[in-house]
Amino acid sequence: MSKNRVFVNAYESLSCAGDTVALMEAIYAKKSAITIDTTYMQDHKAGLGSFAPNEFFPSLISVTQKVLEQSDLKDFSETLLIVGSSVGGIGKSEQIFFRDKSYKNINPKEHAISVISDTLDKTFAFKDSRSISTACTSSANALMLAQRLIRLGAYKNVLVVGADALCYTTVCGFQALGVLSTQKCTPFQEGREGMNVAEGIAALLLQDTQETQSIELCGSAGSSDAFHMTNPDPEAGGAIACMQKAIEDAGLETSQIDYVNAHGTGTQANDAVEALAVETLLKHNPPMSSTKAITGHTLGAAGALEAIIACEVIKQQRIAPQTSLDVPENAQVNLPSVAEAKEIKYVISNSFAFGGNNTAVVFGALK
Amino acid sequence: MKMNFKVIKTAVVSAESKCETLDEKRIVPKMMLRRRLTRAARIMVYLADACEFSEGSVVYGSAYGEMQATADIVGAIDAQEPISPTAFQNSVYNTAPSYFSLLHKNKSEILTISSGDETSRNVLQTGALQAVTNNAAVLMVCSEAINIANIEEVNECTKYLESGVALTVVPTDEEANTTVTLQEHEGYAPSLWAMLDVVAACEEKEGAIIALQL
Numbered sequence: 001m002s003k004n005r006v007f008v009n010a011y012e013s014l015s016c017a018g019d020t021v022a023l024m025e026a027i028y029a030k031k032s033a034i035t036i037d038t039t040y041m042q043d044h045k046a047g048l049g050s051f052a053p054n055e056f057f058p059s060l061i062s063v064t065q066k067v068l069e070q071s072d073l074k075d076f077s078e079t080l081l082i083v084g085s086s087v088g089g090i091g092k093s094e095q096i097f098f099r100d101k102s103y104k105n106i107n108p109k110e111h112a113i114s115v116i117s118d119t120l121d122k123t124f125a126f127k128d129s130r131s132i133s134t135a136c137t138s139s140a141n142a143l144m145l146a147q148r149l150i151r152l153g154a155y156k157n158v159l160v161v162g163a164d165a166l167c168y169t170t171v172c173g174f175q176a177l178g179v180l181s182t183q184k185c186t187p188f189q190e191g192r193e194g195m196n197v198a199e200g201i202a203a204l205l206l207q208d209t210q211e212t213q214s215i216e217l218c219g220s221a222g223s224s225d226a227f228h229m230t231n232p233d234p235e236a237g238g239a240i241a242c243m244q245k246a247i248e249d250a251g252l253e254t255s256q257i258d259y260v261n262a263h264g265t266g267t268q269a270n271d272a273v274e275a276l277a278v279e280t281l282l283k284h285n286p287p288m289s290s291t292k293a294i295t296g297h298t299l300g301a302a303g304a305l306e307a308i309i310a311c312e313v314i315k316q317q318r319i320a321p322q323t324s325l326d327v328p329e330n331a332q333v334n335l336p337s338v339a340e341a342k343e344i345k346y347v348i349s350n351s352f353a354f355g356g357n358n359t360a361v362v363f364g365a366l367k
Numbered sequence: 368m369k370m371n372f373k374v375i376k377t378a379v380v381s382a383e384s385k386c387e388t389l390d391e392k393r394i395v396p397k398m399m400l401r402r403r404l405t406r407a408a409r410i411m412v413y414l415a416d417a418c419e420f421s422e423g424s425v426v427y428g429s430a431y432g433e434m435q436a437t438a439d440i441v442g443a444i445d446a447q448e449p450i451s452p453t454a455f456q457n458s459v460y461n462t463a464p465s466y467f468s469l470l471h472k473n474k475s476e477i478l479t480i481s482s483g484d485e486t487s488r489n490v491l492q493t494g495a496l497q498a499v500t501n502n503a504a505v506l507m508v509c510s511e512a513i514n515i516a517n518i519e520e521v522n523e524c525t526k527y528l529e530s531g532v533a534l535t536v537v538p539t540d541e542e543a544n545t546t547v548t549l550q551e552h553e554g555y556a557p558s559l560w561a562m563l564d565v566v567a568a569c570e571e572k573e574g575a576i577i578a579l580q581l
Binding site for chain 2: 042086088090093094097098101102103104106108109111112113114117118129130131132133134135141145148149152153154168169172173174175176177178221222223224225226227228229230237238241353354355356357
């Protein structure tokens with residue numbers, strides 16, 4: 001059976017930090033794009049990442065159009081679309097329910113996760129589409145599936161789109177869990193308060209053909225903690241397993257990883273366990289940072305958004321520094337404070353989700 | 368790209384309001400865990416048990432996810448009441464297979480598909496890919512649990528407010544011996560139809576081998 005190489009040949013994103021160019025400028029300048037919101041919850045402040053209220057679906061089309069324009073494709077008629085999203089159209093359902101106090105005017109098709117792929121398919125007419133919803137690993141899992149399909153030769157082109165909008169359910173839900181920060185989040189900081197919910201859209205075109213500017217998607221893997229619905233395994237077994245398998249899938253040794261783009265939500269539980277996983281598995285102590293300090297946690301979009309950041313770090317040969325960090329909780333991991341230029345061949349990007357769902361993807365510079 | 372798969376086990380469950388015979392006490396002996404299970408999770412662990420599957424890769428699908436948890440959260444926000452943390456943790460689309468992984472300490476990959484009416488077609492495709500990738504058996508489950516208060520305000524076509532379908536498959540080099548025919552399955556949510564087609568084709572047929580698109 002053929003085993004094609006998989007290349008990221010075009011991408012674009014939109015987050016509270018702006019498009020991909022603006023995002024990378026913010027990351028290297030250590031300038032968080034989180035704002036402190038007082039509208040979602042009465043009597044509670046929350047650090048949130050928003051790009052333009054009510055502009056989510058037009059932005060989704062615009063980001064996808066930009067990827068098409070960057071690519072060598074004239075349209076997406078021979079491209080599979082894989083969407084990763086955790087909330088789909090729930091924001092619109094909320095608005096209708098809050099207004100009407102009933103479900104009558106909710107269109108189930110516009111409520112579902114698949115509203116994102118339906119919207120894109122109406123505009124771009126993809127060969128086929130499917131949607132993945134595994135909470136905060138949704139678009140990382142979309143990347144993993146895309147890689148496997150191209151490797152096998154089932155598709156030549158796959159567009160992965162991670163997309164989630166801000167909504168009351170997630171903002172108030174994370175508040176109910178007691179993990180929402182009232183300030184800009186401080187991943188890996190001792191005594192950190194929690195996470196910032198954010199919205200984001202990220203699209204990557206994966207192909208079996210190499211171009212000059214390609215970044216290779218070398219490896220991916222998933223695992224389950226089988227420990228708790230929201231708390232990660234404190235021994236980091238699931239996180240270590242998926243990182244290790246992704247590195248093996250890429251045909252690499254752990255010592256070859258040059259940078260870790262951490263899941264790094266800023267919650268007590270996630271960051272402690274992820275730091276332990278990196279400390280345990282990557283003995284050569286590569287630089288690691290969480291860019292959620294800039295973008296907030298874009299939930300189902302995070303895997304795709306951070307995949308783009310991983311590609312940019314490789315292209316720019318410059319480590320993404322850790323923003324909003326004074327005193328790290330775990331002094332054994334390497335959390336760089338400056339955007340250091342460095343030879344970067346391989347980057348691993350982690351995503352972890354409710355249900356103990358873990359995914360890691362490995363990107364590499366062209367050989 | 369199509370590849371061939373041996374269908375090992377199949378199972379279906381449905382009820383107009385609530386599935387009453389899910390055998391939860393035997394399948395989930397720990398009361399604390401059993402009490403937390405959503406309706407979709409109860410259907411999931413029942414179907415997995417019927418397919419005699421407890422370890423390995425799982426692909427789960429649902430067009431509408433955890434409707435009760437979602438309704439509870441939105442209702443609480445509207446009423447300016449506290450949200451239940453359990454409702455929020457149970458509101459994600461991968462809740463049901465995650466409880467399955469907790470129950471069986473299954474640390475394998477779990478994927479959840481939500482593609483509207485195409486959900487079970489995509490579950491079959493993704494399950495086939497996972498089976499080929501790992502060269503191992505995969506459990507595929509698709510379910511809908513939409514029996515919430517006032518669902519009639521939006522439900523126009525689904526008679527079975529709780530329903531689920533499951534199958535386990537393993538890749539094979541043998542020729543396909545069973546043809547799957549597309550049908551309408553009256554009363555079931557369309558998101559289940561493609562997997563119900565497979566079950567209908569393989570029913571009472573030992574050693575059924577089907578071709579699945581990746």
